[in-house]
Amino acid sequence: MKKKFRSIHLLLFFTFTAWLPVAGQNNLSLSGSATGSSEEVPGSASLAIDNDAESYWSSSPGDKRAWLLVRLPGATEVVGASINFSPDSEPNRQFVLQYLLNGEWRTFYREEENASRQVEISLDKPLIVDRVRLAAADQQAMQIGEFILIGQQYKDTSSAETPPILVNQSGYNLYRPKRFTAPGIKEGTRFEIVNTSTGSIEFSDTVKMEKGDFSSFNPLGTDSFQIRIGEKTSFAFRIGPNWLERITYRNMVDFMLEARHYVGNVSEIRPISFAWRDGDFFNWSMQSLVAMYLSNPHAYERMEVKGKYVPNESFAESYRGLWGELAPFKENTPDIIQLMHWDADVKVSQKLDHEMQKAELAHFLYAWPYLKKWLPQQNFDKVYQYAVSVWEKAAVSEHSLSQYDKSPEHNLLGLKTQLGTTKGEMPPGFSVIPNLMMYEVSKRENDPQAGKYFDAAYRQMDWMIQNLDWEDPMTTKGQRMSEHMTMRAFAFFYKEYPESSPAGLKAKVADWARIALSRSENMWDFRKYDQEEWTPPGWNETGNILGFPAAAFAAMSLLEDKELVDGLEILAWSHFENAFGRNPTGRHFSFKGPEEIEGVDLGWYSRHKGGIGLLEEVTFVFDGSPKSFHYPNYPEAGDVGWTEGWVQFNTAFNISMAYLANYYTQLECSQDESGNLLIRLEAPLNFYPDQKEQAEVWLSNNAGKSIPVILNEISPFSLSLERRIEKQDSEIRTEAHLLSLEDNDRLKINYGYGFFEKSIVIPVK
Known part of the structure; x- marks a missing residue:
């Protein structure tokens, strides 16, 4: 009796909305690689996909869970399989074919009473996979002359939307690493960063290992840009603080x-x-x-x-x-x-x-x-x-x-x-x-x-x-x-x-x-x-x-x-x-x-x-x-x-x-001869150039009393916010808050809390 699990899992695993077959069906195994659960020298796994019926892979005699895995170069439509057992061995009576889903091998074909040296399998619906495993289910060793996966290249028409140059579609952070990928572009080819508003070229360099780096390009403005290589372009993107x-x-x-x-x-x-x-x-x-x-x-x-x-x-x-x-x-x-x-x-x-x-x-x-x-x-x-x-x-x-x-x-x-x-x-x-x-x-x-x-x-x-x-x-x-x-x-x-x-x-x-x-x-x-x-x-x-x-x-x-x-x-x-x-x-x-x-x-x-x-x-x-x-x-x-x-x-x-x-938050403080403070914070807080954004840090004395201090962005495109604070006699005032100071007092300024706190301590002049 044969039990075949062919199609129900496809409804859960794959979306068949727009695929284009390449004409003809092929021996897909020839383009793949093979590994086995074990092997008996000289029966390496590669011999089971070499298109030579005289050579074969053999698992170790004591291998009670023998399997042979064929991995394909990428997503491929498999419509069937052919299994040729070695003429010198007893074919396995029970075996399964499996694919990998969420880290688990799922069975899509099961044979319970095989007596043939050559088994032909045809699936009711195509299976789109990049690897298939043939596994013994009878605790016997395996000898496979050829394990042929039959099918054709798979192509989803929605992939036609994929741009030729791949970027962060939304944008990049100012003064941080910025890269793109240009598949198939030759080493040393020039790329340009084009301002989409003016059409001007604002940065250029060369492609290396099919990718480009423009980390040093840090424009201060609201314009968007594209990567251009010849006639190829990327999606438009922005570059801004945070x-x-x-x-x-x-x-x-x-x-x-x-x-x-x-x-x-x-x-x-x-x-x-x-x-x-x-x-x-x-x-x-x-x-x-x-x-x-x-x-x-x-x-x-x-x-x-x-x-x-x-x-x-x-x-x-x-x-x-x-x-x-x-x-x-x-x-x-x-x-x-x-x-x-x-x-x-x-x-x-x-x-x-x-x-x-x-x-x-x-x-x-x-x-x-x-x-x-x-x-x-x-x-x-x-x-x-x-x-x-x-x-x-x-x-x-x-x-x-x-x-x-x-x-x-x-x-x-x-x-x-x-x-x-x-x-x-x-x-x-x-x-x-x-x-x-x-x-x-x-x-x-x-x-x-x-x-x-x-x-x-x-x-x-x-x-x-x-x-x-x-x-x-x-x-x-x-x-x-x-x-x-x-x-x-x-x-x-x-x-x-x-x-x-x-x-x-x-x-x-x-x-x-x-x-x-x-x-x-x-x-x-x-x-x-x-x-x-x-x-x-x-x-x-x-x-x-x-x-x-x-x-x-x-x-x-x-x-x-x-x-x-x-x-x-x-x-x-x-x-x-x-x-x-x-x-x-x-x-x-x-x-x-x-x-x-x-x-x-x-x-x-x-x-x-x-x-x-x-x-x-x-x-x-x-x-x-x-x-x-x-x-x-x-x-x-x-x-x-x-x-x-x-x-x-x-x-x-x-x-x-x-x-x-x-990682990028930094806090600095300096003071002049009169004890006046200049507090500067770099943190992800300045988002919008058309808004005046602020930050709140805390200022504490030795006695443990704290007051909030409001910092203002330095400029519309700055990463930092700052505030100058005057010390008057033995106290510091900010808005409605007062911090008293003792002789030889020390001031602590901090932003962030707990294990993420950034702080500095300075003696009061």
Whole structure:
């Protein structure tokens, strides 16, 4: 009896809207490469695709799970297969054909009672893949003379829109790395940057490795530009101060508001969802929100408030108790603070005790000194009491779980040696920052056992230094949208406790940087999965591209080797560029990008409607990204692979934007002979040249009293804001605030909070 799984999965996996076949059907295997689960010398896997029936691949006799994999150059339409078993062997009675989807091998053909040496297979519908695996299902060894995949080149007509020169469609940040990719352009070809308003050439250089660099081009104005190479042109783009922040900050917050569970733009109760729809237990939302706020508080405090408190009692009985344990926030609380309140409220109200859910509460508690002007003390007390009560709890409640749980146990003081899968559910070092934050919180609360949290973080960091192998992509890009958790743990530990860090920490970070750079020498400046694979095999890796800059900026904050720092800076920005169109598809990752994001011309091919998250109408959804089919440059693959937005993708971007802000924020202060101050801040706050934008820093004396100081932008296109302050006798006045000074007093000026605080201390003249 034969069971054939031919077509149902195609409805889930591929979109067949506009493909053009190339005439004729071919032996696709001839253009591919082959690998086997094992091999018996001299039966190498390549012999099974050499078009010679006399040669064959042979698995090892003891190989009970033998398989032969054929990988094609790119997305290809497979309509059938031919399997020729070696004439000297017994053909396998049971075998399957499989393709890779979301990191798992899915069976599309199964043979249960084969007795033939030659098996011909015809599929009911074409299968668009870049690799197919033939696997024994009878625990017997395999000998394959020829494994022929039959089909033709695949081409999606929507790929015709792909521009010949790939850029960040929206624009580039002033004084930051700026690059483009020009596939097929010869080395040394001249490129020009043309002002679209005047038609004048304002910059030129030459193409190298099919890409161009115009980082030194920093015009001060509002004009747009295009890259031109002969008759080929790119989309138009802008260059401005803090351009990326300008076009994303409000969108980032709006996404988080709308994607909330129960009270967002959809009120349904959804599966695998807690505070966020389709958020599961590893969405990292709280820490992304906290990092955003601590890195650039004034940017989020000045935003229009759109959210409001939604009482649990205003919903039906089936919603009772899903939130509401925390007292409401004050009126006019910034949206980003409302979102932190929401996340903590749901976790405490539902008593979520998965180790990653309770670990997120540490970020809320750590940030409390900067949140309490909007939130009642009851919020801290409730969250702290709950977090302490479950922190060392090894068991987990059934309602806190999903099918993606990989945790052996849930005591956050325990050593975590389990490596997660490419789902992204258990990245190395996820407990380090939460334990270090709980250490600080417990010290504030005068807990005599505070040291246990630091000790747990130290043990975990020391284990990672000794045991993580960066050459294994499962420790890096293989963690998909959660990879940033690991490198951020390294940076947090060293930056906050440089004298108490485990030996070898900085050297381990440098090793990570060297390996990342070694995998990025290509036309896209794109960090590959390993030296052969571009993306994690079979996965929609959108969140990894969006989260990689956070890992890069975190590493850069520790590195002393300028070459490594410069290389990682280019990679951080190239991954932002990738998300905004500098990729083989030429598309922004958001389907609604052209209508939601200033300057975006071409959005993602499609969006997923429905799904667990019901995210299709949410603002600023990252729907998809290029798959392995598209690299190194195969836009003809078009809309293949899985497309669906996910909260985890957006929170990865949130984290990257926080680390971007922190990395470039600088604070300076000088004083003249009279003790008058000149304070200057460079931070992502000056967005619009037609608006006079401001910043708020804090000025403190030795006694601990603080007053706000308002800084003004230096010019419409400046990155910096400044303020001159006069000292009068023994006091400083700003607007309605007065700061008294003592003899030999010292002034502290700071912007940002917590581990992202930038501060300087100067003696008073």
